[in-house]
Amino acid sequence: xxxxxxxxxxxxxxxxxxxxxxxxxxxxxxxxxxxxxxxxxxxxxxxxxxxxxxxxxxxxxxxxxxxxxxxxxxxxxxxxxxxxxxxxxxxxxxxxxxxxxxxxxxxxxxxxxxxxxxxxxxxxxxxxxxxxxxxxxxxxxxxxxxxxxxxxxxxxxxxxxxxxxxxxxxxxxxxxxxxxxxxxxxxxxxxxxxxxxxxxxxxxxxxxxxxxxxxxxxxxxxxxxxxxxxxxxxxxxxxxxxxxxxxxxxxxxxxxxxxxxxxxxxxxxxxxxxxxxxxxxxxxxxxxxxxxx
Amino acid sequence: xxxxxxxxxxxxxxxxxxxxxxxxxxxxxxxxxxxxxxxxxxxxxxxxxxxxxxxxxxxxxxxxxxxxxxxxxxxxxxxxxxxxxxxxxxxxxxxxxxxxxxxxxxxxxxxxxxxxxxxxxxxxxxxxxxxxxxxxxxxxxxxxxxxxxxxxxxxxxxxxxxxxxxxxxxxxxxxxxxxxxxxxxxxxxxxxxxxxxxxxxxxxxxxxxxxxxxxxxxxxxxxxxxxxxxxxxxxxxxxxxxxxxxxxxxxxxxxxxxxx
Numbered sequence: 081x082x083x084x085x086x087x088x089x090x091x092x093x094x095x096x097x098x099x100x101x102x103x104x105x106x107x108x109x110x111x112x113x114x115x116x117x118x119x120x121x122x123x124x125x126x127x128x129x130x131x132x133x134x135x136x137x138x139x140x141x142x143x144x145x146x147x148x149x150x151x152x153x154x155x156x157x158x159x160x161x162x163x164x165x166x167x168x169x170x171x172x173x174x175x176x177x178x179x180x181x182x183x184x185x186x187x188x189x190x191x192x193x194x195x196x197x198x199x200x201x202x203x204x205x206x207x208x209x210x211x212x213x214x215x216x217x218x219x220x221x222x223x224x225x226x227x228x229x230x231x232x233x234x235x236x237x238x239x240x241x242x243x244x245x246x247x248x249x250x251x252x253x254x255x256x257x258x259x260x261x262x263x264x265x266x267x268x269x270x271x272x273x274x275x276x277x278x279x280x281x282x283x284x285x286x287x288x289x290x291x292x293x294x295x296x297x298x299x300x301x302x303x304x305x306x307x308x309x310x311x312x313x314x315x316x317x318x319x320x321x322x323x324x325x326x327x328x329x330x331x332x333x334x335x336x337x338x339x340x341x342x343x344x345x346x347x348x349x350x351x352x353x354x355x356x357x358x359x360x361x362x363x364x365x366x367x368x369x370x371x372x373x
Numbered sequence: 374x375x376x377x378x379x380x381x382x383x384x385x386x387x388x389x390x391x392x393x394x395x396x397x398x399x400x401x402x403x404x405x406x407x408x409x410x411x412x413x414x415x416x417x418x419x420x421x422x423x424x425x426x427x428x429x430x431x432x433x434x435x436x437x438x439x440x441x442x443x444x445x446x447x448x449x450x451x452x453x454x455x456x457x458x459x460x461x462x463x464x465x466x467x468x469x470x471x472x473x474x475x476x477x478x479x480x481x482x483x484x485x486x487x488x489x490x491x492x493x494x495x496x497x498x499x500x501x502x503x504x505x506x507x508x509x510x511x512x513x514x515x516x517x518x519x520x521x522x523x524x525x526x527x528x529x530x531x532x533x534x535x536x537x538x539x540x541x542x543x544x545x546x547x548x549x550x551x552x553x554x555x556x557x558x559x560x561x562x563x564x565x566x567x568x569x570x571x572x573x574x575x576x577x578x579x580x581x582x583x584x585x586x587x588x589x590x591x592x593x594x595x596x597x598x599x600x601x602x603x604x605x606x607x608x609x610x611x612x613x614x615x616x617x618x619x620x621x622x623x624x625x626x627x628x629x630x631x632x633x
Contacts, residue, residue, distance in 0.1 A: 200559040215560045216515065216543040298517065298544025298555065305545075313547055316447040316522040 113330060120327055121320040128324040136302045137310035138328065144218060144306060145286035148225035152233045152282040155226075157275065160237035161267070165246070175238075182231045189227050190295025197223060198296075220297035221304050225286035232285050233278040240274020241267070280340040284333055408436045411606050412458060414449045415441060416465035416593070417550060418489065418569055422626040423463070429622075430613055437606055445548050446470075446524065453478055453598070460607040463595035463614075465489070466524035470594040480604060483594035486614040488629035489567045490590050491528055493581040494556045494574070501562035506583040509563055510538050517552050517561040520545040525552070528589035529565045535588035540565075553578065567591075572627035590629065 121128070128134065163175050181189055195201045197214040207214060214220050248270060252262045268275075290308040297304040299313065307329055315322035411430075415423050420443045427439035442449065442459070446469040453462060454476050462479075463486070464470040470483050495503050501514055509516050518540065519526030526545065533540055546552045549566050556564040557577045564578075571580035595614060597607040613619050615631055624630070 194558055194560070198558060198560050294547075294551070295554075299520065299546055300542070300544050313520050313522055315451075316445070316520075316547065318522075319451070 116323060116326060119323050124320060125324050128321045129328055133301055133310060134325055137305055137307045140302060141287055141307040144221045144225055145283050147222045148229055148286040149279055149283040151226045152230050153279055156230050156233035157237060160234045160241060164238045164241035178234055179231045181228050186228055186291025187295050190224060190292035193224055193227060193292060193296040216298045216304060218303055221293050221306060224292035224296050225289045228289050228292055229282035229285040232281040236278025236281060237271060237274050240271040244270050277340040280336055284336040287332060408438060409603055409606065411437055411439045411460050411603055411610060413439060413441050413461040414453065414459045415443055415463040416446045417443050418465055418567060419463055421573060422622050425622050426613060426619055429618060430610055434606060434609065458600060459598055460601040460603050461595060461610055462598055463593065465593055467592055467594055470596065478599050480597045480599045483596035484611055484615055485592040485594050486631035487593040487623045488590050489569055489593065490629065491532060491565055491586040492568045492571050493583060494553060494564045494566045494571050494578040495581060496556055496559045497579055499579055503563050503581055506536060506585045507538055510540055515562040516540060516542045517544045517546060517555045518542040518565040519549055519552055520547060523547060524591060525549040525567060528591050531589040532585050536585045569627035
């Protein structure tokens with residue numbers, strides 16, 4: 081935000097009329113949030129957000145979002161590496177398909193999951209034989225969240241991998257490191273900031289998941305009713321509670337976004353990276369946030 | 374680079390096309406001059422019967438077009454409280470209508486034009502072998518019901534109370550259509566829905582009526598709204614609802630008769 085002192089001293093190359101539209105754009109996002117904050121019933125705020133259903137929903141949301149973020153990392157890192165470094169036909173098609181949940185309405189994701197993991201679904205009968213029932217369970221919530229959040233991690237990480245380049249990896253390989261060692265000792269430490277921001281974004285997306293959960297997992301206190309679903313339900317009878325809980329979710333989201341888009345200069349969550357890389361300098365190339373575009 | 378520059382050159386044209394396609398859509402509801410529009414906010418369960426009724430109404434009132442907004446009653450009430458323009462509100466429960474009335478948005482008294490009762494919906498073939506309301510409480514039965522915050526859930530709760538049965542659903546949904554969806558997809562062994570929902574689902578679910586449902590007969594009130602600019606037409610729409618034609622269409626959809 082260097083807009084304050086544009087104009088005279090330094091050439092910024094931003095036409096003035098662009099600022100007007102930029103302000104309008106910012107208002108589109110900020111105004112509704114401000115309007116919501118204005119409606120918060122502060123006198124009852126604490127009781128509203130600490131009611132048993134609200135706490136159950138918050139706890140469930142945090143647990144499931146953490147689980148799906150872990151799943152996103154376990155599955156998303158290999159996928160991002162393959163997409164960034166792999167050479168095989170139909171790679172572009174695979175990438176487009178993997179990114180699909182970013183633009184798909186969540187309810188469509190829910191329907192797709194239903195026909196995959198539901199009782200009558202593609203894998204449903206197999207899972208039932210194994211004694212696994214996904215529908216109406218917390219596992220269904222985690223699956224729905226992973227489905228919508230995975231692209232965030234993959235996009236962030238793939239961007240970091242691409243901007244990071246392969247020079248260090250190539251050097252490590254010429255020094256005799258096996259591909260596995262290169263991946264663990266060079267590639268991963270280099271992209272750790274990108275991975276961290278991707279993971280934080282995945283967590284945020286998981287926390288906000290609503291449509292796929294509602295369609296696929298159902299809604300039961302403590303089991304599948306996450307905070308967004310609780311808000312949706314409270315809104316029917318208690319708008320004050322819905323607004324208060326929305327504010328909680330906004331606060332968490334703000335914290336998460338702030339964490340993900342921290343300035344690259346500040347010590348990121350990659351404190352360990354330097355040591356692990358043992359001599360490799362984590363370059364600024366893989367700055368967090370430079371990834372999502 | 375060159376490609377990008379070309380793209381930048383056509384960008385304004387592209388924007389113009391986008392706006393041109395979007396604007397008529399945004400303006401929406403701009404009815405043809407000379408004719409009047411009756412806007413009806415109605416509970417989602419009334420969709421098929423009200424759509425049929427509107428055709429009769431338009432035939433009997435040339436020049437008047439009926440437009441609908443079908444959604445959950447509570448959603449519609451919220452929209453009305455926020456100033457949504459409408460002529461008629463038809464709610465799926467008395468409580469929601471009372472809220473709209475308390476807000477001073479209703480003209481005159483609401484009229485109960487229909488009733489709805491609960492039914493058990495099961496997937497075709499009734500794989501879990503449900504026979505009665507008490508069966509729903511059996512262990513291992515995957516029952517889906519409405520949350521108590523919404524009318525269908527409140528009705529289910531009062532049947533539970535009157536029978537002393539304690540149900541433990543695997544999911545408490547926000548709307549009766551969500552419950553029905555989970556029965557149709559075969560995820561649930563049984564769902565507590567309204568008789569009219571089973572009727573509208575056709576052969577995709579089987580219905581198990583239960584006498585205990587009589588403990589929670591749900592009246593549907595409708596009212597002319599105070600902000601209506603077309604109260605005469607709105608009143609005629611309510612008359613049609615409560616009259617023989619309206620009652621016949623509603624009965625065909627599975628609704629019980631209204632009281633007024």
